[in-house]
Amino acid sequence: MGLHDRYRVLVVEDDPDIRRILQLFLSERDFAVTTAESATAALDALAAAPVDLILSDVRMPGMSGIELLHHIKGQDPDVQLVLMTAYSSVKDAVEAIQAGATDYIEKPIDFRRLERILDVVFERRRLRSENKILQQRLQGQVEFHGMIARSQEMLEIFSFIERLARYPTTALITGESGTGKELVARALHDLSPLRERPLVTCNCTTLAPTLLESELFGHVRGAFTGADRDRKGLFESAHGGSIFLDEIGELSPAVQAKLLRVIENREIKRVGSPEAIRIDIRIIAATNRDLDAMVETGEFREDLYYRLNVGAITLPPLRRRIEDVDLLCDHFLARLSRRLQKDVSEISEPVLQVFRTYSWPGNIRELLNVIERALIVAHGPVILPEHLPVQFFSAAPEAAALAAIPASLALAPDFDLTIQAAERDQIRKALEAAGGKRMEAARLLGLSRRTLYRKLEKYGIS
Numbered sequence: 001m002g003l004h005d006r007y008r009v010l011v012v013e014d015d016p017d018i019r020r021i022l023q024l025f026l027s028e029r030d031f032a033v034t035t036a037e038s039a040t041a042a043l044d045a046l047a048a049a050p051v052d053l054i055l056s057d058v059r060m061p062g063m064s065g066i067e068l069l070h071h072i073k074g075q076d077p078d079v080q081l082v083l084m085t086a087y088s089s090v091k092d093a094v095e096a097i098q099a100g101a102t103d104y105i106e107k108p109i110d111f112r113r114l115e116r117i118l119d120v121v122f123e124r125r126r127l128r129s130e131n132k133i134l135q136q137r138l139q140g141q142v143e144f145h146g147m148i149a150r151s152q153e154m155l156e157i158f159s160f161i162e163r164l165a166r167y168p169t170t171a172l173i174t175g176e177s178g179t180g181k182e183l184v185a186r187a188l189h190d191l192s193p194l195r196e197r198p199l200v201t202c203n204c205t206t207l208a209p210t211l212l213e214s215e216l217f218g219h220v221r222g223a224f225t226g227a228d229r230d231r232k233g234l235f236e237s238a239h240g241g242s243i244f245l246d247e248i249g250e251l252s253p254a255v256q257a258k259l260l261r262v263i264e265n266r267e268i269k270r271v272g273s274p275e276a277i278r279i280d281i282r283i284i285a286a287t288n289r290d291l292d293a294m295v296e297t298g299e300f301r302e303d304l305y306y307r308l309n310v311g312a313i314t315l316p317p318l319r320r321r322i323e324d325v326d327l328l329c330d331h332f333l334a335r336l337s338r339r340l341q342k343d344v345s346e347i348s349e350p351v352l353q354v355f356r357t358y359s360w361p362g363n364i365r366e367l368l369n370v371i372e373r374a375l376i377v378a379h380g381p382v383i384l385p386e387h388l389p390v391q392f393f394s395a396a397p398e399a400a401a402l403a404a405i406p407a408s409l410a411l412a413p414d415f416d417l418t419i420q421a422a423e424r425d426q427i428r429k430a431l432e433a434a435g436g437k438r439m440e441a442a443r444l445l446g447l448s449r450r451t452l453y454r455k456l457e458k459y460g461i462s
Ligand SMILES: Nc1ncnc2c1ncn2[C@@H]1O[C@H](COP(=O)(O)OP(=O)(O)OP(=O)(O)O)[C@@H](O)[C@H]1O
Pocket: 146, 147, 148, 149, 175, 176, 177, 178, 179, 180, 181, 182, 183, 184, 287, 288, 328, 364, 365, 368
């Protein structure tokens, strides 16, 4: 999953040879390595993207490794920093650890010792994130900025969102329709240092390409027919804050090229104007399309994809986090019954069972809609299978049995009747027609006596 795949290490070292050796050593161990030749360069790199571990020299021209450590701890307390020094002294070591360094290694570097340090750092990191998740679970804290979850994968995503939000990095949220991409975008903004600034949303599908371009970049008077005055675009409105580009997979090649320029040069040009305007903005993008595949087919620019993918968050479909279903049900039930002023307080076990095996092509949005619909059709305090739409039963044996019912007994097809409700009615009719004799009713229905008995019990018909 995106950034969780490989740990990122930043090497800060003024000696180019040591920098190269460390880069080689770390790359071989499958870390994603970046390097900086000074502490100032390191801070620039860190402002752009998060790392998991910094391996920094202590004495460098300009800012020292210890000063760098102080800066970083103020910014992202989760970053681990290991200091390296040729002039090891107990005083330095103590100072470094007190300032929050994870460890200290002497030069010339003993690579076996470095290897052990790396093991410990990343093992600790893994345990810590597991602990955090475990704690949340014990405390039942499963709501994160409006998102409900208990699955390991989602909880990890929550803690990643928390970290990523601190950085001005471009974020790319992918996942099937209805998996919560919009909520993630909002959380990223609300947790960021820019939270007081605007979050401007643009849905890239709703407008024709040329209109979208002027919506995003603005235009000057006379740029095209109908442009009777200058107009500010969304990028300018969002200046100093974040812009959420929803459905980014729908961008035309022309707008893709312009967006790349915004990311690379931090400037825009209004349509029809040669003048570049500086833009300081955080871009959060989302799509339910497979951008990887679109890059393959040439529909999406590879360079833009890599720029966006720096902060990648992939939301799993609901069928891959079925353990979240019960929790989501409780949450939606409480929320909707309040809103619809219905006294429905429970979802019956058979319904939950169906929910746990259903494939949820529309993901959480579909679950929400299904519960809302059930609340509307339910009469009592409990949601029963008969309150679900038919697609839930299309593959079930119940449906096959129903299909075998003689047409003479079938009800007039009613659009909104669920199969279960229809079945119950048909059993009642058959019993009536058979003068209450169950054997006869079973024969009329084309069911075995046992099956009929089971259904009578299920529907509470006596
Ligand atoms: N983890 C969650 N907990 C509670 N509600 C959620 C969760 N995830 C999504 N939802 C709700 O599900 C609905 C769909 O979410 P959202 O609009 O964010 O999906 P999306 O990924 O943007 O979908 P699309 O690709 O169709 O735009 C919203 O009503 C949202 O509030």
